[in-house]
Amino acid sequence: MAEPNVITKQDLIESAKTCIVKNGVNKLTLKAVAEGAGVTQGTVYYHFKTKDQLMVEVVSDMCQTSWDRLERMKKNSDQQVKEWIQTGLQSASKRNSSDSFYHSLFYSLITASLHNNKIREQISGLLTYENQVLEKQIEAVAGKELYGVSAEVWSVLMNALIDGLAIQSMMIEDFDANKAFKGLETLLIKQMEDNQPST
Incomplete structure (x- = not known):
């Protein structure tokens, strides 16, 4: 898999924090993080496997x-x-x-x-x-x-x-x-x- 060069791991962590604040821990998903960061799920999976x-x-x-x-x-x-x-x-x-x-x-x-x-x-x-x-x-x-x-x-x-x-x-x-x-x-x-x- 090619390394994404548009968004950083830290950007995704910040997106995850925003998702948690808005929707709670139970609704945190890699898909929600991707949507919040404006990237594909594949980009999130590149940085975080789970x-x-x-x-x-x-x-x-x-x-x-x-x-x-x-x-x-x-x-x-x-x-x-x-x-x-x-x-x-x-x-x-x-x-x-x-x-x-x-x-x-x-x-x-x-x-x-x-x-x-x-x-x-x-x-x-x-x-x-x-x-x-x-x-x-x-x-x-x-x-x-x-x-x-x-x-x-x-x-x-x-x-x-x-x-x-x-x-x-x-x-x-x-x-x-x-x-x-x-x-x-x-x-x-x-x-x-x-x-x-x-x-």
Whole structure:
């Protein structure tokens, strides 16, 4: 099959995001992505062999964008630590909102990965990437250890907390995600500020 030269993989990922926003995750198809991008289905199949592969790429793209934004913010001053935490949690909170599709897409992939080793490997890679990026960012703002716990473990715990809040937001109708995120923000800022070296 000849390589399409008119549209990029990123264009198709953006088309997929638009399709999901307009019609929901359940109505995402490779055909809908092709129509949204104004290309043939063959062009989409060239880049993505399956819908699951496309979904993994959409989730990965959203993660990369969020982590890149935080990476640009990391600094060592107290005020910047606070802003870094607030920005990170605001981003996570937005992904938990009722009009966001990120976690429904992510958990659909988790479910699919239980029976599909290729998806499991991709999700494992994505989670590992997130943990490693967050570990480096935590080290940059708070050092290699907080209260006797390594930045590596903190990164896993923080990502698990965010994903756990997403599950509760999706499953409990009257779950107050704003209250939970505000409490988490207060806790994290206090821990990070307490861990800053005194001047």
